[in-house]
Amino acid sequence: MTQERVGFFTDTSVCIGCKACEVACKEWNALPEDGLSLTAMSYDNTEALGASTWRHVAFIEQPSPDGRTELPLVDGESADTGSSDMRWLMSSDVCKHCTHAACLDVCPTGALFRTEFGTVVVQEDICNGCGYCVPACPYGVIEQRPSDGRVFKCTMCYDRLGAGQEPACAKACPTDSIQFGPLDELRERAALRVDQLHEQGVGDARLYGHDPDDGVGGDGAFFLLLDEPEVYGLPPAPVVTTRDLPAMWRHAGAAALSLLGGVAACFAIAGRTAKTGGTRR
Template structure:
């Protein structure tokens, strides 16, 4: 077990606990799913920059989703969830209306405006947004107001490795192939990985996976090579709506809280953050999300817990049990000897 996971209290600085001194601020991702348009630019940019192999183009029978989940060949996965609910009707009670009542008029217009009012620009290590040459777009329903979208809504979200504060994959790796970087992210060294697969079962999110051809584990590196050159990760650089925002984690958390308040005031009552809490079962994620529905809707576990969280207490209990067994055995032996 690594030093950074010896005690499972909150860790404000996992890089320092891993042995890095004079390191930069911890960085990560804030993914605002309310402005994701499902373009998959992040998936393409990730594959191109990191030379991630093609994982096939199979629609899987699930909307426009052709990857299905994160894996060794999908370090970014854009989920598509279609729901028979209108945009802005998530929880009308927050807008001062009875729950379930239609959101119309000024409330509907404020929802549409809130979804458009999203700051652009990368984090402190980033550069100016990329012009991908894409045509201009409007969110569905923006032209007529949220009340004009009566049939369904799309929930789209770009998923990625969470770079957990308490990373189970780090705990169980027997070769040291996984390590904590000076930026607080978790990286797999493929040339050291022996393909044992322990990290796969240790990830509470089901992120890390092994490739079929060589059996080694692969996942998002937070573009570690780009960070060392002062650049933001490729996926955040390519995102045309800044749904994926990159920067110092503390700043992202504050920005995310303000965004949730903005959406709540606009009537989007189901907006909530996922993975930002340092007191959760993984000590907080280095990649967290603003969601418009329950985590399960997006394929995320509602209450993730690092599997190795109780490893220390388990070893202590095992030691106590072993000691009691030795004492009992010795007593029985001595008792027979006295007779």
């Protein structure tokens, strides 16, 4: 990589669920709409990340322990939305642009590649629709479009990065819930934000996907969460799905050599037997 690695830090504590990031992503990347019917998940009409939804704002409803629905804001104040026995946790999800990306490992055509910014991008004109990357993703981000089988996902607005601009979703976010910049700087900023929330009494605040020593080598898009990852539909301990491939290839190679050795031994024995039998006659 010739550029400093960049990424997303999504602070869910200040997400207001406006979905401006979803709209900006679709508009900039010319993504088709993928359903407008309401679901059982509050007003979450896009439901999940997919080939036509590269940013998805999740609405998670939970019982509120104090009977009030509050949204923490940047300045430490809270927006009280009134008495309720439920609270909403909102989170704008996206492709994680993993450090150890299994999708890259399994792509047979090179359609998936690592950019100079450290992001992972699909070249749609090279994708052959094999779908190997779909089960390889530990987050379930990648999806094939039914029309032609090709996969699509967040590119972190690769074209905008090349022009020195920030991604459309971060540009459109009105509360700075989605922050874009050098990954190391974002990690430092996120750690300070967690400390700030803990001082304000938000003890459940924690970071997700920021640790370079985790199962995917750290994410290029990481999050500040207010509850367990499972609540947001995120795996608690993601692991690169191709981590065992080198060992598997070594075992397969050893097995193949053993098989070839056995076959060669059988031919040698057969040859000696035939030679011995011919002499006796």
